[in-house]
Amino acid sequence: MNLSRLYSDFNCPFCYAMHERLHSLGVMDRISWHGVQHAPHLPVPMAGWAGHLAAELKQEVQMVRRLAPVLPVAVPPGKPHTGRAIAASARALHIDPLRGGEFVRSLYRLFWVDGQDLSDETVLQREAERQGFASAQIVGTEATTVDAILRAWNDQWAEADHQGVPLLQRPDGTLLVGLMPADVIEEFLS
DSSP: OOOEEEEEOTTOHHHHHHHHHHHHTTOGGGEEEEEOOSOTTOOSSOOOOOHHHHHHHHHHHHHHHHHSTTSOOOOOSSOOOOHHHHHHHHHHHHHOHHHHHHHHHHHHHHHHTTOOOTTOHHHHHHHHHHTTOOHHHHSSTTSOOOHHHHHHHHHHHHHSSOOOSSEEEOTTSOEEESOOOHHHHHHHHO
8 A cells, every 4th residue: 555655843833733633534544654854953952942933933833723723732942853753753663653653643742742852862762661662672872773764754855846844745746735624634635
């Protein structure tokens, strides 16, 4: 079965909302999650945002609340570098796609509901264990390399006609950009 690809980044509130919307529609079995960093310049550890950056983050969250009013979402203190979280997710999905999918979903919530720093290995290890993985399999120096997977995801994203997130791509290459209403997503995937 050819799966549609969801290019997504944990530090984007629209990606979080899109991921939850896809879950609520019951279509995640037709989606391949591809984590990409749309802001790779962010620091490790996550830095608190102030001034115009904090205002922009608050505006993004307010917009998500309007577009997805039942979704639990809080304004986090900043945005984390997501490289470790994406790599950990790639490992989890490779080891066990079902539990890996739940791991991905839980990371979105850890950040967008609880404000936890997804660049922190301890946060990722704790969540990996909570999802039934041995943390050393998912995070840290002993974890299997996923460089080829991450490179493929980034290359495929770069080859798409749009480099924003969230980005849903059907097997025929057609794109759906941004957080869309449920009926638009269902029609796109049908």
